[in-house]
Amino acid sequence: AQRVTQPEKLLSVFKGAPVELKCNYSYSGSPELFWYVQYSRQRLQLLLRHISRESIKGFTADLNKGETSFHLKKPFAQEEDSAMYYCALTTQGAQKLVFGQGTRLTINP
Amino acid sequence: DVKVTQSSRYLVKRTGEKVFLECVQDMDHENMFWYRQDPGLGLRLIYFSYDVKMKEKGDIPEGYSVSREKKERFSLILESASTNQTSMYLCASSLTDATRGGYTFGSGTRLTVV
Numbered sequence: 001a002q003r004v005t006q007p008e009k010l011l012s013v014f015k016g017a018p019v020e021l022k023c024n025y026s027y028s029g030s031p032e033l034f035w036y037v038q039y040s041r042q043r044l045q046l047l048l049r050h051i052s053r054e055s056i057k058g059f060t061a062d063l064n065k066g067e068t069s070f071h072l073k074k075p076f077a078q079e080e081d082s083a084m085y086y087c088a089l090t091t092q093g094a095q096k097l098v099f100g101q102g103t104r105l106t107i108n109p
Numbered sequence: 110d111v112k113v114t115q116s117s118r119y120l121v122k123r124t125g126e127k128v129f130l131e132c133v134q135d136m137d138h139e140n141m142f143w144y145r146q147d148p149g150l151g152l153r154l155i156y157f158s159y160d161v162k163m164k165e166k167g168d169i170p171e172g173y174s175v176s177r178e179k180k181e182r183f184s185l186i187l188e189s190a191s192t193n194q195t196s197m198y199l200c201a202s203s204l205t206d207a208t209r210g211g212y213t214f215g216s217g218t219r220l221t222v223v
Contacts, residue, residue, distance in 0.1 A: 009149060032208040043113075044199060044214040051208075086152065090207045095140055095159055097207055101151035 002027045004089050006100035013077050014108050021072040021103050023061075023087030031089045033070040034097065035061055038084040047072075047085070057081070077107045112136050115200050115215040122222050128187040130218050132200030139205045141183035142212070143167075143175065146197040155198075158183055159205070190222045 003026040013019055025031060035047040048056045050063040050070060061072045070087060084104050088097040116131040134141065142157040144167075154167030156175040164175050172194060176184045183202075187194055197219050201212040 034211050043216040046211050099152045
C-alpha cells in the first residue's frame with residue numbers, strides 16, 4: 001500500500017535559517033509527489049509538484065527515488081512561511097492522493 | 110477566482126441533528142472528495158465520488174453519507190451528529206487522473222457539535 005510519512009509534526013526555525021521539511025514515501029513504482037500548504041485562515045493549496053521541477057516562494061523539493069524521499073527545502077526562512085505543510089503522493093492514472101500527516105512550520109523572528 | 114466553494118465557513122449543530130455540508134466546484138472536475146482535518150491526524154478521507162451518483166468509502170466513512178446528484182455538487186451528510194464529529198471538513202475536486210494538477214480545495218467548514 002502507498003504511504004506517506006512526515007516524521008515531524010512540529011518544526012520551528014528562526015527567520016533566515018534554512019528549512020527542511022521531511023517527506024518519505026513507500027511505493028515501488030514511479031510516484032507523482034506534491035507539497036500542499038495551508039496558511040492561517042486560508043485554504044489548502046498546491047505549493048509545488050516534483051514533475052514541474054520549479055521553485056515556488058523559494059521552496060524546492062527533489063524526488064530521491066533511492067531514499068524514497070521528497071523533502072521540501074528553503075535556504076532562508078521567512079516569517080510568512082509559517083504554515084501547515086502536507087506531502088502527498090499519487091500514481092499515474094490514480095484518482096486519489098495519499099497525504100502525510102502534516103508538519104506545522106513556525107518561523108520565529 | 111474561487112473554484113471550490115463550501116457553503117458554510119462555520120456551523121454549530123446539536124447532538125442528534127442531521128447535518129448537510131455542501132460543496133460546489135466550477136472546474137468540471139470528475140472527482141470530488143470530503144476530508145476531515147484534525148490536529149495530529151492530518152487529512153483523513155471520508156468519501157469520494159468519481160462520477161455523478163457514484164461514490165466510494167474512504168478511510169473513515171462511519172457516521173457519514175454523501176450525495177452527488179450533479180457533477181458540480183457534492184454533499185456530505187451527518188445522519189445524526191455526535192460530538193466526536195466536531196472537526197474541520199475540507200472538500201476537494203480533481204480531474205479523473207489526480208496526477209494532472211492534483212486537488213483543488215475549498216476553504217473548509219468548521220463544524221462544532223454541542
